[in-house]
Amino acid sequence: MKKCNRCGCFFIGDNDVCANCLPIDANDKAKLIDYCETNKSLLFSDIIHSTGVSSTNLSRYFSSTEFSQYSKNIQYNDICKKINLN
Ligand SMILES: [Zn+2]
Numbered sequence: 001m002k003k004c005n006r007c008g009c010f011f012i013g014d015n016d017v018c019a020n021c022l023p024i025d026a027n028d029k030a031k032l033i034d035y036c037e038t039n040k041s042l043l044f045s046d047i048i049h050s051t052g053v054s055s056t057n058l059s060r061y062f063s064s065t066e067f068s069q070y071s072k073n074i075q076y077n078d079i080c081k082k083i084n085l086n
Pocket residue numbers: 004005006007008009017018019020021
């Protein structure tokens with residue numbers, strides 16, 4: 001059993017999120033990739049503001065290998081420095 005990273009429910013599977021949240025997660029990732037591809041400067045707070053993706057979910061995406069090519073370019077302002085990226 002795994003715990004869904006979005007809604008907190010328990011589910012069986014290999015994903016980070018449950019089946020209900022999978023399409024929402026995919027939508028967030030698509031927005032995020034689009035943002036990272038079109039913006040040269042990646043400021044964490046700007047990404048939250050522009051994409052509407054929560055900081056918790058952003059941290060999760062950027063700590064995944066899927067987003068490793070973008071995560072190294074992200075800049076954090078003072079507010080977001082406290083967010084722990086693994
Ligand atoms: Zn869920």
